[in-house]
Structure formats: C-alpha cells, structure tokens
Amino acid sequence: MALVVIGGVAAGLSAAARARRIDAHLDIVVLEKGPVISYGACGLPYFVEGRVRDAEQLIVHTPEYFRKERNIEVRTGARVVAISHPRREVVLESGERLRYEHLVIATGARPDALGIAGARQPHVFTLHTLDDAERLRQFIREKQPRRALVIGAGYIGVEAADALRRNGLRVTVVERSQDALLRHDPLLTAAVRHQLEEHGVELRCGVSVTAIEPESAAGIPCDVVVLSAGFKPNVEIAAEAGVETGRSGAIRTDDRMETNLRGVYAAGDCAEVNHIVTGRPTYIPLGTTANKCGRVAGANAAGRRERFAGIVGTGIVGIFGKAFATTGFSLEQARAEGFSPVAARIEAHTRPKYYQGTMTTVELVADRATRRLVGGSVVGDDGAAGRINVIATALQARMTIDDFEQLDLAYSPPFSATWDPLLIAAQQLIKDL
Amino acid sequence: MALVVIGGVAAGLSAAARARRIDAHLDIVVLEKGPVISYGACGLPYFVEGRVRDAEQLIVHTPEYFRKERNIEVRTGARVVAISHPRREVVLESGERLRYEHLVIATGARPDALGIAGARQPHVFTLHTLDDAERLRQFIREKQPRRALVIGAGYIGVEAADALRRNGLRVTVVERSQDALLRHDPLLTAAVRHQLEEHGVELRCGVSVTAIEPESAAGIPCDVVVLSAGFKPNVEIAAEAGVETGRSGAIRTDDRMETNLRGVYAAGDCAEVNHIVTGRPTYIPLGTTANKCGRVAGANAAGRRERFAGIVGTGIVGIFGKAFATTGFSLEQARAEGFSPVAARIEAHTRPKYYQGTMTTVELVADRATRRLVGGSVVGDDGAAGRINVIATALQARMTIDDFEQLDLAYSPPFSATWDPLLIAAQQLIKDL
Numbered sequence: 001m002a003l004v005v006i007g008g009v010a011a012g013l014s015a016a017a018r019a020r021r022i023d024a025h026l027d028i029v030v031l032e033k034g035p036v037i038s039y040g041a042c043g044l045p046y047f048v049e050g051r052v053r054d055a056e057q058l059i060v061h062t063p064e065y066f067r068k069e070r071n072i073e074v075r076t077g078a079r080v081v082a083i084s085h086p087r088r089e090v091v092l093e094s095g096e097r098l099r100y101e102h103l104v105i106a107t108g109a110r111p112d113a114l115g116i117a118g119a120r121q122p123h124v125f126t127l128h129t130l131d132d133a134e135r136l137r138q139f140i141r142e143k144q145p146r147r148a149l150v151i152g153a154g155y156i157g158v159e160a161a162d163a164l165r166r167n168g169l170r171v172t173v174v175e176r177s178q179d180a181l182l183r184h185d186p187l188l189t190a191a192v193r194h195q196l197e198e199h200g201v202e203l204r205c206g207v208s209v210t211a212i213e214p215e216s217a218a219g220i221p222c223d224v225v226v227l228s229a230g231f232k233p234n235v236e237i238a239a240e241a242g243v244e245t246g247r248s249g250a251i252r253t254d255d256r257m258e259t260n261l262r263g264v265y266a267a268g269d270c271a272e273v274n275h276i277v278t279g280r281p282t283y284i285p286l287g288t289t290a291n292k293c294g295r296v297a298g299a300n301a302a303g304r305r306e307r308f309a310g311i312v313g314t315g316i317v318g319i320f321g322k323a324f325a326t327t328g329f330s331l332e333q334a335r336a337e338g339f340s341p342v343a344a345r346i347e348a349h350t351r352p353k354y355y356q357g358t359m360t361t362v363e364l365v366a367d368r369a370t371r372r373l374v375g376g377s378v379v380g381d382d383g384a385a386g387r388i389n390v391i392a393t394a395l396q397a398r399m400t401i402d403d404f405e406q407l408d409l410a411y412s413p414p415f416s417a418t419w420d421p422l423l424i425a426a427q428q429l430i431k432d433l
Numbered sequence: 434m435a436l437v438v439i440g441g442v443a444a445g446l447s448a449a450a451r452a453r454r455i456d457a458h459l460d461i462v463v464l465e466k467g468p469v470i471s472y473g474a475c476g477l478p479y480f481v482e483g484r485v486r487d488a489e490q491l492i493v494h495t496p497e498y499f500r501k502e503r504n505i506e507v508r509t510g511a512r513v514v515a516i517s518h519p520r521r522e523v524v525l526e527s528g529e530r531l532r533y534e535h536l537v538i539a540t541g542a543r544p545d546a547l548g549i550a551g552a553r554q555p556h557v558f559t560l561h562t563l564d565d566a567e568r569l570r571q572f573i574r575e576k577q578p579r580r581a582l583v584i585g586a587g588y589i590g591v592e593a594a595d596a597l598r599r600n601g602l603r604v605t606v607v608e609r610s611q612d613a614l615l616r617h618d619p620l621l622t623a624a625v626r627h628q629l630e631e632h633g634v635e636l637r638c639g640v641s642v643t644a645i646e647p648e649s650a651a652g653i654p655c656d657v658v659v660l661s662a663g664f665k666p667n668v669e670i671a672a673e674a675g676v677e678t679g680r681s682g683a684i685r686t687d688d689r690m691e692t693n694l695r696g697v698y699a700a701g702d703c704a705e706v707n708h709i710v711t712g713r714p715t716y717i718p719l720g721t722t723a724n725k726c727g728r729v730a731g732a733n734a735a736g737r738r739e740r741f742a743g744i745v746g747t748g749i750v751g752i753f754g755k756a757f758a759t760t761g762f763s764l765e766q767a768r769a770e771g772f773s774p775v776a777a778r779i780e781a782h783t784r785p786k787y788y789q790g791t792m793t794t795v796e797l798v799a800d801r802a803t804r805r806l807v808g809g810s811v812v813g814d815d816g817a818a819g820r821i822n823v824i825a826t827a828l829q830a831r832m833t834i835d836d837f838e839q840l841d842l843a844y845s846p847p848f849s850a851t852w853d854p855l856l857i858a859a860q861q862l863i864k865d866l
Contacts, residue, residue, distance in 0.1 A: 010851075040785060040846075040851065042844065042845060042846055042851070043785060043787060043788075043846050046787065046788065046846055051787070051788070052787045057786070057787045058787070155845070276841075286844070287844065287851055288841070288842065288844045288851060288852075289841070291851060291852065292839055308839065309836060309839050310839075311841040312841045313841070314841045314842060314843045315843060315845075316843035316844065316845045316848050316849075317845055318845060318847040318848065323847075323848060325843050327841070327843070352473060352476060353490070354476060354479065354484070354485045354490045354491070355476075355479065355484070383818065383819055384848070385816065385819055385843050385848040385849055386816055386818055386819010386820065386822055386823070387819065387822075388843050389819055389820075389822075389823045389840070389842045389843055389853075390819070390822045390823055390826050392840065392841050392842060392843070393823050393826040393827055393830070393832075393840055394826055394830070395841075396832075396836065396839075396840055396841065397826070397827070397830030397832055397836075399826075399829075399830055403742060403829065403830075406725055406741065406742050406829075407822070407825065407826055407829055408709075408721070408722070408744040408745045408746070408747045408760070408825050408828075408829065409721065409747060409822045409825060410747045410748060410749035410758055410760070410818050410821050410822055410825070411475065411719070411720065411721045411749070412475060412588070412748075412749045412750050412751060413473075413475055413476055413479055414751040414756075415749050415751065415756060415817070415818040416749075416818055418443075418473065418475070418720055418721060418724060419721075419724065420822075
C-alpha cells in the first residue's frame with residue numbers, strides 16, 4: 001500500500017481525498033475503528049436536541065462514496081493496534097498487516113473521564129460519536145430523566161445543556177475551573193452564566209466531580225449525566241512506534257504535518273498545531289483545524305510540499321440563540337503567554353437604531369509593546385461569526401491595532417452600523433494603550 | 434479661530450470631534466451650508482421606503498449637542514464662498530471672514546446630473562440630503578406616481594428602486610454602463626438583474642438618458658424620476674484657493690489627509706484616498722471612509738501625526754433582502770489595474786443542510802504573479818457582510834490566497850459550515866492559479 005490513513009473522520013478523510021486529487025494512481029486505504037466514517041461530530045448536540053431528526057443526516061459520506069467516487073478504500077471496524085515503522089507496516093486487531101509508504105495518523109481524541117468514579121454507568125454519556133448521541137437520545141425518550149448534570153462548560157458542555165434544556169430537563173453545568181468555554185476570561189464567563197441562567201440553566205464553576213452516584217454527583221441530584229470535560233489525544237499506538245508527542249501530550253509535527261518519523265504524518269485531534277499568535281505548538285482539537293491540516297498532510301504524503309501555517313484559536317458556540325465567539329487570547333491568557341496585553345471591551349449596536357440593530361459586545365486585546373492584536377471576543381445574536389472572523393483574519397496577518405482600526409468594513413443600514421462595533425472597540429483600545 | 438471645518442456631515446464632524454478629544458482648548462468651528470448637520474445619508478432610501486418614519490431619526494447629533502457636549506461651534510446655513518490661504522481666512526456668503534490656523538475641507542459631493550436636460554423638473558429627485566428624501570416622500574404621497582425611473586444602478590439607485598417598488602410603484606432602472614453597483618463584473622450584474630426582476634424591477638444597462646420629459650425619459654414612461662448617476666466632488670472653492678486635485682477631480686492629499694497647502698486638510702466625499710490594493714489614489718465616496726479620514730484629518734489638524742492607510746473599496750447593498758457585497762477589484766477591474774488576475778466563483782451552503790443553511794456565492798480574485806488576493810464579492814442573504822469583511826481584512830493585510838485558504842474561521846452549525854464558503858472559494862482559486 002502506498003498511503004495508509006488511520007482514522008476515517010475529519011482529518012483522515014481530508015488527507016485521503018486530497019492525496020487522491022494530487023495523485024490519481026496512488027493506492028489509498030483508510031482504516032476506521034468505528035462503524036461509521038465522515039460524521040459531523042459538531043452536529044451531535046443538535047441531534048440530541050431533536051432539531052436533527054435522523055442521525056444519518058450527520059453522515060457526510062459513506063465508504064461506498066469513497067470507493068466509487070474517489071477510488072479510496074475505506075474500511076470500518078478496522079482497529080489499528082500497532083505501527084511498525086521499520087517494516088512500514090500497520091497491524092490490525094485482526095492480525096492483518098498492511099504495508100505503507102506514507103502513513104497519516106488521524107486517530108483523533110477521546111473524551112477525558114478525568115478519573116471520575118462511576119463514569120461508566122448507563123445514565124452517564126459522552127457526546128463524541130454518533131452512537132453516543134443516539135444512546136443519549138434513546139435514554140431521554142425512554143427513561144424521561146428530569147434532572148441533567150453536565151460536567152464541563154466547554155463548547156460541547158454548553159451545547160449539551162442547551163439541547164437538554166430544550167427537551168424540558170432541569171440542567172446544571174459544573175466546571176472544574178473558573179472559566180466557561182475554555183477561556184480564562186471572567187467577563188466572558190459571566191456573560192455565558194447570564195445567558196444560561198436566563199434560560200433556566202445553572203452554571204457552577206470551581207466544582208470538581210470525583211464520583212457519579214446513581215442519582216447525584218457533587219451533591220447535585222441528577223438522572224442523566226453528560227461528561228464533556230475535555231479530550232485526550234489518541235496517541236498511544238503512535239507513541240509506541242516512536243512518534244514524538246509535545247508538551248500537550250498530542251503528536252508533535254513540523255509545519256508539513258510530518259512527525260519525527262519520515263513519511264509519517266499526523267493531523268486532527270491527535271496532533272498539535274502551530275499557534276500563529278505565539279509561534280508555539282498548541283493543542284486545540286476542532287473539526288475545522290482537522291480538515292485543514294488533514295489536507296496538508298494528505299498533500300505532502302502524496303508528494304507535494306505544502307505547509308500548514310497554523311491556527312489562531314477561533315471558536316464559536318450558540319447558547320440559546322446567542323453567539324459566544326472567541327479568537328486568539330483573552331487578556332488573562334495573553335499575559336500568561338508572555339505578552340504585555342491591554343484589552344478594551346465595548347457594547348455597540350450592530351445596525352442603526354432605525355434598522356433594528358441589536359447590541360453586541362466586542363473585546364479586543366493587543367500587546368502594548370508591539371501594538372499587535374493578540375485576541376478578541378464577540379458576544380451577540382447578530383453577525384458575531386462574521387466579526388470574530390475579521391479578528392481571526394487580522395491575527396493571522398499579525399495586524400497591529402492601528403491598522404485594524406482603519407479596516408474598510410462594509411456598511412449599509414440593513415447589515416451594519418456606520419462605525420462597526422469592531423472599529424469602536426479598536427478606537428477604545430488605542431485610547432487605552 | 435484655530436480650527437475651521439467646512440462641512441458638517443460625516444468627515445467634517447468626525448474631524449471636529451477628534452480634534453476636540455485631542456485638544457480640549459482648541460477653538461473649533463464647523464461651517465455647514467445646509468440647514469441640518471450630522472445626518473445619515475445612507476438611511477435616506479429607508480426613509481423613502483417608509484421603514485424610517487421620521488426624518489429626524491436619521492439625524493445623529495444637533496448643533497446644540499456639539500456646542501454643549503463637545504464645545505464645538507457648529508453653524509448651519511453658513512456657506513463658504515472663498516478660501517484665502519495667504520490670509521488664513523475663509524469667506525462666508527454673508528461676507529463674514531473667519532481666520533483659521535488649520536482648515537479641514539469636508540465639502541462633500543453633489544449628485545452628478547450628467548448634463549441631462551429637464552433634470553430640474555418637480556418630478557425629478559436626487560437622494561442626497563434629508564430635504565431631497567422628504568420632498569420625494571411627499572411627492573409619492575401626494576401625487577401617487579405609478580411608474581418610476583431610476584437613473585443609475587449604483588448603490589443609491591438600486592436602494593431607491595427597492596424602496597419605490599415596496600411602495601407599489603412600477604420601477605425601471607437604467608444604467609449608462611454595462612455594470613450595476615459600479616463594478617465591472619458581468620456575473621455580479623446578472624445576479625443584481627435577477628434579484629431585481631424577481632421583485633418586479635427592470636434593469637436596463639447601456640442606456641444613456643439625455644433628457645427627461647414630463648412623462649417619460651429614454652422612451653420609458655415615468656411619473657417620477659430618481660437621479661442617482663454618481664457624484665461630483667465639491668472642490669471648486671478649494672481649487673480656486675490653490676488646493677490641488679487629482680486625476681479623479683477630487684482633492685489630492687497625502688497620507689495625513691493634508692493637501693498641498695500646509696495646514697489645510699481634506700477628507701470625505703470631496704477627497705481622494707489611497708487604494709491599498711493598488712497603492713494609487715482613488716475616489717470612492719462613502720460615509721465610512723469619510724468618517725475615518727475625517728478623524729485622521731482632525732487629529733493632524735490638532736497637532737498629532739497620524740496617517741490614513743487607505744481603503745480597499747468595500748461596499749454592500751441590500752436588494753429586496755439579499756446582500757450584494759464587494760471589495761477590492763473584480764477580475765475585469767483587476768486586469769484594468771495592471772494585475773494578471775485569476776478568479777474563482779463558487780456557490781456553497783452557509784450552514785450545514787440540517788441547520789437550514791442558505792446558498793451564497795463567493796468570488797475571489799488573486800494576482801497570478803504574486804498570488805496576492807486583489808478582490809472578492811459575496812452574494813447571499815446570510816452572513817454576506819461578515820464574509821466580505823474577512824476578504825477586506827485580507828486585502829488590507831496584503832494576504833496571499835495561500836494564507837487566506839488556511840484562515841482559522843469560526844465554525845459551529847448554527848453559524849457556518851465546516852468549510853466556510855470563503856475557504857471553498859480559496860481552494861478553487863488555488864486550483865485555477
């Protein structure tokens with residue numbers, strides 16, 4: 001086999017598809033340990049909510065599609081148990097061995113159970129695979145639980161809380177740290193808390209769950225538990241084969257997504273990527289990043305020379321219809337990364353008052369020494385995605401706040417305000433610098 | 434007087450307010466020839482439509498506000514008829530003379546009547562001042578015209594067509610050139626035409642109107658005419674005083690918004706600005722630009738040293754609820770500017786299908802030699818403003834299409850697709866390059 005890909009979701013399939021586009025004759029096989037491939041994990045909370053009626057809707061492509069349309073062999077239920085790089089072989093659970101010339105490791109991540117006792121009971125769920133989501137939905141339908149506990153206030157945690165609440169459950173979210181959405185930013189966490197409380201969901205920060213009882217956890221009564229406390233990269237097989245991991249525990253690669261083993265690439269939730277703002281490796285497992293670095297890994301595995309510049313840490317989540325979007329670093333995070341940051345947070349209308357604008361909150365963070373933008377957040381129900389993307393683009397371009405302040409943003413009353421909230425925030429930040 | 438500002442709308446008031454923030458003791462006087470100041474001209478079509486009920490809603494600040502809150506003297510009905518720079522004086526129509534140390538020329542622009550005969554009849558309107566819009570609305574209410582002709586398919590033309598159609602009129606838009614929205618881009622014009630026709634408005638390109646008859650023009654029957662065929666910068670007084678104008682006919686300035694006369698600045702619809710993509714002066718009169726370069730002119734007039742980097746030519750307009758947004762150059766325009774451009778246009782969903790995404794069209798244009806992005810357009814009813822702003826930010830940062838393709842854009846099902854349409858367009862363009 002010329003190219004073997006371990007993992008058949010975002011990164012693995014992106015790598016395989018890209019390699020095929022570059023080389024029509026390459027032998028490509030994708031090995032997926034699970035029963036399905038190419039599913040949109042980000043859609044799982046909406047399946048639990050009921051908005052997505054059929055789990056099939058979350059499957060983008062089938063193995064048959066890849067076989068027929070792309071001439072890529074995709075095997076499900078094919079668990080790799082070892083990699084022998086000296087022999088250029090992967091070993092399957094069945095004992096079968098497959099030879100590779102190039103290998104892409106896209107083994108993903110698994111929910112981190114944090115060593116919580118009782119995490120394997122039937123009323124405890126994660127939201128990682130289609131099967132997880134189907135089982136949770138079935139449990140809700142059949143057992144009609146009334147009180148839900150969500151452990152972890154990251155993206156999946158708040159989305160699960162939203163979905164469960166919309167199903168009529170009483171929901172409490174507990175979070176070990178003081179921060180929601182994995183961002184050390186007290187005002188953002190306060191905004192998340194406010195939005196959750198407005199919709200009847202309680203958020204308790206600084207609460208560690210050590211054990212889940214049948215009807216409670218951390219003293220909170222609950223009939224169903226969603227465990228969404230972060231991910232652990234699946235690196236064991238790679239590490240045993242001599243693939244180096246970074247400080248985060250995920251696989252370290254160069255900017256071509258190649259590991260320390262020549263011809264072995266890693267991409268997606270099992271791998272680190274470069275953080276463009278710091279220039280250092282980071283581990284932020286997200287589907288968009290997996291797709292992008294999967295493509296680069298696949299291109300290089302097929303003989304191209306492409307590089308993945310990295311990420312800036314952009315994320316967005318909807319909580320009861322309001323968007324919470326972040327990119328780069330908060331003030332506190334930027335300080336921890338060694339910057340001398342200054343932040344400005346403003347509230348402004350998204351459109352002229354006569355055109356039904358709503359209020360949005362924008363925060364920008366810049367480094368005092370270099371005046372470079374290092375982060376930002378946008379909270380609002382209107383245009384938050386577009387605005388965070390503008391900040392993300394500026395971060396990627398290493399723009400200063402002075403250049404950012406003069407951005408030529410589109411204005412017309414149905415779409416924005418004469419002074420876009422982004423520019424008002426930039427003006428404020430320049431005053432404060 | 435220390436600082437005199439000629440013009441009391443976007444650029445003039447931005448300059449005055451900024452100067453005041455920098456220097457609390459400066460004498461500042463703003464001279465506005467019209468009866469009102471600080472009105473949102475971009476809102477006029479929505480007043481004609483009826484969505485904005487009261488013209489007062491379009492007035493942001495009154496002279497009293499500036500006097501009381503900002504200690505800025507604003508005089509309405511104060512028409513400047515001459516500037517004597519050797520004496521550092523402006524001369525008012527009344528004969529009064531005002532001394533200045535620094536002068537900001539923000540005289541704006543006027544609708545270009547294109548020498549059309551009959552343009553001063555009572556059924557012919559422009560949409561430039563509050564008074565224009567109030568007279569047009571009164572005419573519609575009282576005379577109940579049934580057939581409207583709009584001359585010019587720029588932003589104001591299509592907005593006026595939308596507003597008149599929503600008032601039940603039969604509307605035809607005629608345009609001298611082959612292009613709508615001032616953009617040489619046949620596919621964009623086709624999309625505008627399609628959207629107009631879907632809502633019962635006819636667009637005829639390549640039609641020059643030389644005379645307006647009482648009941649027709651260019652052979653098209655009409656009871657009311659809106660003349661929206663572009664602007665002429667108001668530069669006469671400045672030019673007579675020795676202020677240089679550029680090739681566009683608007684006032685030329687340096688990047689501090691200073692004219693060739695020391696201490697005399699120009700900003701807004703009377704002035705050129707730098708086009709960041711070409712590095713050459715351009716004339717694109719828009720309120721957002723006026724605000725920004727007004728601020729820079731005011732800062733420099735108050736003793737700071739600030740520069741205005743320029744614009745990238747971003748614009749957006751809503752036509753019957755759909756957004757048409759452009760920035761930088763179309764393929765045809767980029768070629769005319771001396772680039773060797775390649776363009777890719779794609780259609781994609783704005784969200785996953787299971788989350789009610791709509792279709793959007795994205796075009797990106799890059800220069801083949803440098804791989805730099807030089808323009809783009811976005812058409813859709815969903816997120817178009819945010820997407821065009823991402824392209825605009827990339828243009829401002831002189832980003833290559835390769836960097837753009839790897840932008841770390843926000844993804845979550847309620848807000849976007851895993852592969853944002855922008856990134857799909859970038860992938861396509863890279864294939865075509």
